[in-house]
Amino acid sequence: MSSTEVETAQSDAKRAVVLVAKSAFAASPYKQMQRLADLAATLPGVDHASFGFTEQGTPSLREALAALRQTNVSDILILPLMLPVEPSFTAWLVKSLRRWQAEDGAPWPSMRIAQGLAESPLLPVLMAELVAGADAATTVPPLEKLTPEGSLVPAQKRRVLVCQGGPCNAAGADLIWGHLRNQQDRQKLRITGDGTMTAKSTCLGPCNLAPVLQVFPEGTYYGGVTEAAIDRIVSEHLLGGVVVEDFAYQPTGRKQVLRR
16 A cells, blocks of 8 residues: 555544443433543544443443444544543453454444543543642531431342452453443333342352352342343343243252353
8 A cells, every 4th residue: 555545544544442441320421421522522633523432321342333323434533531540440341342343243333441530641630620729618517417228128039140250350240230231121021020129249159150140039140241141031031031042050068151
């Protein structure tokens, strides 16, 4: 390729930025993310900007990337907005991106992950501005009397625990958790069928089968869980009452390896 052809290809390249946060539950954080995406879209060298969540929230990071792939972008920069960033974040994000690419089988744009905000030399400047504007900060008024509040005892009969141990986090448990929570919201799982509650847990035990989740009341262990596995577990097990044997691991009393 000649130098002129290279320059033409570079000028035709479309670059996108995807802002990444962990979760959002209400309208306000969505508006904040959209405002930040609009700001990112005005930066030099950025042709498109959007956002996605690694835990609960829509769009998920995978959905945001899927939408970008329907456009003509050739380069995607993932920009994490979380502070602090766990050491395993980049590792499992890379693994998840590679898995999505392998599952898809179609060409992907070039993917890059930006450094975390904590490493930015501009962070001290931003902190200084926030401290300088302390007079405008929200004051927390004292509470004169603590009034007890009532709570309903959940009627749901099913529980799904998603392991948050080290190996599971390194294998992308946060993304799996986010996909499950989004499906819980979309399919109204709390009030559908027997009703399902979901929760994060500490280590569930079979670390080499990561990422792992466990479904009650059966106590079924699922390993090597992906978004596609979550969809089947929801439709077949949580709603249909049938264990998904493709991802299930029974307590055999012997060590088991992850099936591929």
